[in-house]
Amino acid sequence: MDLLLAFITLILILGSAQGQGNLAVGFYSRTCPNAERIVASVVQEAVRADPRKAAMLLRLHFHDCFVQGCDGSILIEGNDQTxxxxxxxxxxxxFEVIEKAKAQLEATCRGVVSCADIVAMAARDSVALSNGPFYQVPTGRRDGRLSNKSFAAQMPEVNEPVQSFKAKFFQKGLSQKDLVVLSAAHTIGTTACFFMPHRLYEFPVFSSDPTINPAFLPELKKICPEHGDINTRLAMDHGSELTFDDNIFRNIRDGFAVLESDAKLYTDPITRAIIDSYLMDFVFKPSFAKDFAESMVKMGRIDVKTGSQGEIRRICKSFN
Ligand code: HEM
Structure with a gap:
């Protein structure tokens, strides 16, 4: 009997230790019940004042998760080495939106809500505010204690081959479908001309990327002339940059992709088939909104720190 009790106790201890490592929807429901509401209201205010903030906050979560896991390490200002x-x-x-939400959270429930979780919630709220799906965000991430720019080599770069995107996503536990679905986050937001010269003027053999629709090329070149201002910005989802929808897939298929990385997804047979699946004229076609939400939750779990790992920062731009 004693042995059985000891065994059950052991299982419970192991179980709770494992549970600590998991994120959970409603993680703050007892410790900071208004956490999600506070973040949502700060994000809403910011997006109302400047609709471009939604895209920025969505991208911030991706960049946080891909380097050192979703641990708020992207927020550290420090010196120029972070x-x-x-x-x-x-x-x-x-960044200022995250910091504002953090300040309000600290005033309400001090030392409870991590910056990494604020970033994840803000990304979700930004998608919803742009007419995209609303989904539950599992929380319980802790903030990392390391932030170094040398780790950023893990980020996919716009001119890399598709195989390299696939490999980088795979390393993070993400599939080819996740790559396609998450890249479709480019349904909102803009890019700087900085990322365009290779595609428009320096492309091997043809000088411009031949997958660009000939009706679109002059427009792109006009916005981003050779040796022009690299800071000029252009919409990535031609004609629908403020609305979260599946139009980006149509644009990619028809040669209206803006980013080279998005266009490349249509040159690989597998990623192309995934794009086409969302464009099928068929009642049972996959739901982009549902799949995007699922992939976001998956991305939000990359190498998270939980339990007693890391810390809960007092302000997001510096370690405690
Ligand atoms: C192969 C993967 C990807 C590449 C190469 C890539 C590349 C880029 C580039 C070059 C920009 C323009 C940045 C600027 O000029 O400010 C951009 C913007 C953006 N990216 Fe990605 N991206 C990728 C995946 C993702 C993922 C997975 C997400 C989110 C889930 C995402 C969300 C965004 C958003 C929302 C913007 C617009 C930002 C704004 O308007 O300020 N991207 N991306």
Whole structure:
């Protein structure tokens, strides 16, 4: 009997230790019941004032998760050696929105809600505010204690081959479907011309990427002229940059993709088939909204720190 009791106790201890490592929907329901509401209201206010913030906050979560896991390491200002200063993170924004939500959360429930979770919730709220799906975000992430720009080599770069995107996503536990579905986050937001010269003027053999629709090429070149201002920005989902929808897939198929990475997804047979599946004229076609939500939750679990790992930062831009 004693042996059985000891065995059950052991199972319970192991079970709870394992449970600690897991994220959970409603993680703050007892410790900070208004956490999600506070983040949502700060994000809503920011997006109302400037609709472009939604895209920035969505991208911020991706960049946080891909380097060192979703642990808020992208938020650390520090010196010019921290993660946010890496070339691959150029153009990131929305930091002040996260910091504002954090300040309100600290005033309500001090030392409870991590910056990494705020980033994940803000990304979700941004999608919903742009007419995209609303989904439950499992929370319980802890903030990392390391942030170094050398780790940013893990970020996919816009001119890489599709195989390399696949490999980088695979390393993070994400599939080819996740790659396609998550890249479709480019349904909102803009890119700087900085990312365009290779596609428009330096493409091997043809000088411009031959997958660009000839009706679209002059428009792209006009917005981003050769040796022009690299900071000029253009919509990534031609004609629908503020609405979260599946139009980006149609644009990719028809040669209206703006980013080279998006266009490349239509040159590989597998990723192309995944794109086509969302464009089928068929009642039982897969739901982009549902799949996007699922892939976001999956991305949000990359190498998270939980339990007693890491810390809960007091302010998001610096370690405690
Ligand atoms: C192969 C993978 C990807 C590549 C190469 C890539 C590349 C880029 C580039 C070059 C930009 C323009 C940045 C700028 O000029 O500010 C951008 C913007 C953006 N990316 Fe990605 N991205 C990828 C995947 C993702 C994923 C997985 C997400 C989110 C789930 C995402 C969300 C966004 C958003 C929302 C923007 C717009 C940002 C804004 O308007 O400020 N991207 N991406």
């Amino acid at each position: 993660e946010m200063h890496a070339d691959g993170h150029q153009g990131l924004g929305g």
